[in-house]
Amino acid sequence: MIRFENVVKRYGDFEALGGVSLEVAQGQLVTLLGPSGCGKTTLLRTVNRLIEPTEGTVFVGNRDVRGLDGVELRRGMGYVIQSIGLFPHMSVLENVMVVPRLLGWKKEKREARAKEMLALVGLEPQTFAGRYPRELSGGQAQRVGLARALAADPPVLLLDEPFGAVDPPTRERLQDEFLKLQSELRKTVLFVTHDLEEAVKISDRICLMNGGRVEQYDPPEVLLRRPKTPFVQSFLGPSRTLLRLSRIPLGGLIEPLDSHRPSVSIPHSASAREAFSTLLASGLRTLGVSDATGRLVGLVRLETLLAAVSEEEA
Numbered sequence: 001m002i003r004f005e006n007v008v009k010r011y012g013d014f015e016a017l018g019g020v021s022l023e024v025a026q027g028q029l030v031t032l033l034g035p036s037g038c039g040k041t042t043l044l045r046t047v048n049r050l051i052e053p054t055e056g057t058v059f060v061g062n063r064d065v066r067g068l069d070g071v072e073l074r075r076g077m078g079y080v081i082q083s084i085g086l087f088p089h090m091s092v093l094e095n096v097m098v099v100p101r102l103l104g105w106k107k108e109k110r111e112a113r114a115k116e117m118l119a120l121v122g123l124e125p126q127t128f129a130g131r132y133p134r135e136l137s138g139g140q141a142q143r144v145g146l147a148r149a150l151a152a153d154p155p156v157l158l159l160d161e162p163f164g165a166v167d168p169p170t171r172e173r174l175q176d177e178f179l180k181l182q183s184e185l186r187k188t189v190l191f192v193t194h195d196l197e198e199a200v201k202i203s204d205r206i207c208l209m210n211g212g213r214v215e216q217y218d219p220p221e222v223l224l225r226r227p228k229t230p231f232v233q234s235f236l237g238p239s240r241t242l243l244r245l246s247r248i249p250l251g252g253l254i255e256p257l258d259s260h261r262p263s264v265s266i267p268h269s270a271s272a273r274e275a276f277s278t279l280l281a282s283g284l285r286t287l288g289v290s291d292a293t294g295r296l297v298g299l300v301r302l303e304t305l306l307a308a309v310s311e312e313e314a
C-alpha cells in the first residue's frame, strides 16, 4: 500500500534519510520508532509530499506520489500531528468537516459524517460539536484531530506523535481507543513515535530507525526477541523482557481452577505483563483469572509466565 524505495533526503551535506526501503501492507499499522532526529517525521512527510525526497521513490497504492497532485494527495490521507493543528476560530464540528467540505460534500452529508466521527472517537456530538478548541482538554483535542483525519474515510492515516501532548493515563486510554477503532477500520497507518512502549503496544510492525536508516523492521515480538544490531539491543534496553510479556495474551497461559482459591484475580482480557506485575505487587505465586462478569474461571502461575518468556527465547 505504501512503499519506500531507497528514499534519501539531504539538507546540504546533512543526510536526514540515508536510503530507506520499506513496505507497509494494506490495513497494517506500522510505527516509525527511534531517537530524536533519526528521520521519522521526514520519512512520514515524504508520503503526503510535504517533503520531497532528494533521491528514491515513494509509492502509495502502486502510484509514484510524484505523479500525484500534492494538495489532492493530502486530502486523500488523514494526517494528525502532535500539536493537533485545530483551527481555533472554528467549532469542533467545523474542524472535523474541513476535508469533506474541500471535497465538495453536501452540507447534510458532511455534518452527519462529522457527528458520526465524533461519536466514534468518544466525543458525544451534542456536547462537543459546538465547542471551540480552547474549550477542550488535551485528550479531547487529540480525539477531534483523529476524528478530522478520519472524516473523509481515507485509506491511509499518517500520524505524527498523535498522543504526544497528553498525560500518561490519557495517552494509554487514547491508545486503547485507537486500537479498537483500527481493529474495525483497518486503515493503513504510519505512526511516528519515540515511545518504545507505545510502539510495542499498537504496532503490527515496528520500523526502528537510527541516523536516517532502518535498523530493523519487524513485528514487535520479533524485534524484542531477536534484536538484529547492537543499536537495537541498546535501544530496547533492560525492559525488553517485560515488554515481551505485554505482547503475550493471557488466554493461552490459563490453567483450570483447582481447590485453592487465589485471593487476587485479574480479568481474562489482561496481558501476561499485567499478570506479572500483579503477581509482583501482591507477592503471590498464583493469580485468579476472571471473565467479563467477574466470575473466577481459571488460574495463572508465576512459573508459567516465566516459562512463556524463556520458551520464546529458545
Ligand SMILES: Nc1ncnc2c1ncn2[C@@H]1O[C@H](COP(=O)(O)OP(=O)(O)OP(=O)(O)O)[C@@H](O)[C@H]1O
Pocket: 011, 014, 016, 034, 035, 036, 037, 038, 039, 040, 041, 042, 043, 194
Ligand atoms: N529543513 C531542514 N533543514 C535541515 N535539517 C533538517 C530539516 N528538517 C529536518 N532536519 C534534520 O533532519 C533530521 C531528521 O529530522 P526529523 O524531524 O525527521 O527527526 P525525528 O526522528 O522525527 O525527530 P523527533 O523525534 O525529534 O521529532 C534532524 O537531524 C533534523 O534536524
